[in-house]
Amino acid sequence: MKTSECDIVIVGVGGQGVILVSDVIGRAAVRAGKPVRGAETHGMAQRGGSVVNHTRIGCRYSPMVASGGADVLLALEPAEALRFAHFLSPDGVALVNTIPVLPITVTTGRARYPGLEEILSPLREICRQVLPLDAIALAKKAGTAQAMNVVMLGALSAYMPLQQDLLLAALDEVVPPKYREANRKAFQMGKAEVESVTQT
């Protein structure tokens, strides 16, 4: 029996704004009158480490998504998408920002950063759909590269059982007023990117 309406795993690197994305989803879900659960990474792992966040819409149970259970894997960084690929359900969708943040193991020459295709092709084998997008370029077009996470949220919105107006209202709550317009624009650009790909 299904125990959650939509399970999302959001991954990235400390400082990319993973928590903001889940906060917006959670607030929108509460506005929609749905039960919602989330689990966050705090503390030591935040210092430049991998960050993983679980968000479960329409769920009253565990705050964590089970291995193989994610309907959507939202990756703000490409290598992190592959690191947490085991969360993806075979029917799931992976939305991947294609711009890397190199870990220190790579910048100091102790490890190799895989090419984008090396990351995307195994992802394609294990889930229903992989959607790569250059969210930083889109965020810059929207007015600020900082809104990369909101571009990704916009892309994610196409796969969530939440009304867009609720998401935008929640977004307005969490971003400073002077960045509201840029963030709303970033959201729309991410959403449009998904629509253009899924239509072709």
Add this chain to the structure above:
Amino acid sequence: MSKYLLGNVAIAKGLLEAGIGLAAGYPGTPSSEIIEALVDLKGDLPLHVEWSVNEKVALEVAIGASWTGARAVATMKHVGLNVAADPFMTLAYLGVGAGLVVISADDPQCHSSQNEQDSRRFAEFASIPCLDPSDPEEAREMAVFAFELSEKFNIPVMLRPTTRVSHARANVSAGVALEAAGQRKFVKNPARRVALPVHARPLHNELVAKQAAIEDELQNAPWNRLDLRGSAGIIASGIAGLYAEEAIRDLDLDVSLLRIGTYPVPSGMIEEMLSHVSRVLVVEELEPVVEEKVERIARKVNPGVEILGKGEYIPRAGELDFLAVRNALARMMGLHEKTARRVAAEGIVPPRPPALCPGCSHRSTYYAMRRVFGKNAVYPSDIGCYTMAIGMGTVDTCLCMGASISVASGIRFGGESEDICCSLGDSTFLHGGMTGLLNAAYNQARITVTILDNSTTAMTGHQPNPGTGVKATGEQTAQVSLEALAKALGAGLVEVTDPGNLEASLQAFRRAKEFAGLSVVIARATCVIKARRSGSQRSRYAVGEDCQGCRICVDFGCPAIEFENESARINQLCTGCGVCAQICPAAAIREVKR
């Protein structure tokens, strides 16, 4: 109207709904946001909120407030309770004035901790009740209830969230914050407030005697839920109860379920469950606290019942999750287990360990320390961001808050003849290092103590401490001088150096190394994250064409320094500390004017 709130914020709301008059804590993941949320949410309420110097002090401050008639809370992480153990154990005898709640946030899986001890054992040890929430809403409700229980039975109460509750988010209902009620006056009552042996003996008897009444009271608490169905059952505690409910629903089984949220456990419900089922799976994280009780009760009511739990079904170490509980249930029922998904290609992903920030002063300090003391010296270290410098060869031990200095002394007195240079942060020094320094001075340990003073408690989220001159509320206060403190505690030589100045740091460490006694080096530079947030901006650095490709700067380990095409390169993460330019033997790294 409910809100999507972090578990720790939900707890803070509960505390405000209970009308607390005082909250004291020491930062520690996963507990830190409770005090921070209280500061954010308290508004005009007459509520004293403080970051205390350590957990023992926090609990003692809370005890004083409780004895003066104010509902009080002390917050800490599980290992902080070890520090507070002394007042904690005896407080159970003496009892409270207004309600007193100890929040000890556990960290199964050691997400951000040096161990994963189970605070439920500590509550049992002290004979005090413990509330074990499964989600943020329960944590909020329990925070309110804990004070009622505390006052009804004249006993401190523990609230024990885990990381997956404190750092979970969920729908949390809105309650109303209350202004602290009651008269504030310390009432003298030596028989209950002075733990002389003559008082302690009857108070211990009283503590033992009230246990049954507390259990009776908790039996009816809404967080103990019994649902009798089939002849197989699950007894699950805290968040494991949530996983068990999900597992039963996922497998669509007609299984009996007892969810437990309080300690002492509801023996009556356990008896009912054991009389009803032939097999029972006990699901709890870490210690078999519930399981031991279930075994004891089974001997009385149904010796034939099969009890499954720790070992073959449920691990004793690490955190549980839905899949682990689902599979334990499936195994009990003879059903197919689900294996966790494996993706072979994950193997090509480069590791991304947490690391010291670009421009972090700890890196520069450790670099200078290592240059002066060399590879044969012994480097006891401590709890804080700087433990992440383990790769620099200057972190040989990490035990508990402040232990670096006393462990260093013991290594010296144990017979080590090499140089010993220990290190700890400013907040850690003030928390638990001062007594170690005093002891080292008193017993004449020839060691060097390095205080990595970044003027904040960085790892847990940049809380202020007595060295910063700022209180939990953001208000200014007296700023303690670490150098004056070190001298007063008996250090023979105290050096203060700027980690951004490599030559000065090398010289300070050289003098400390040569000093025939107890030396202290205070390496002082504001945490780079704190500096950035306060708007400070420095020029960046760049590598010139004259780079020889020697990799010395790369091995320094700053995330802002990369290596490609046989040359170093400085990326956009550079914060402008300039230490790499001082290290470069070819003088190829230069400041870039803004």
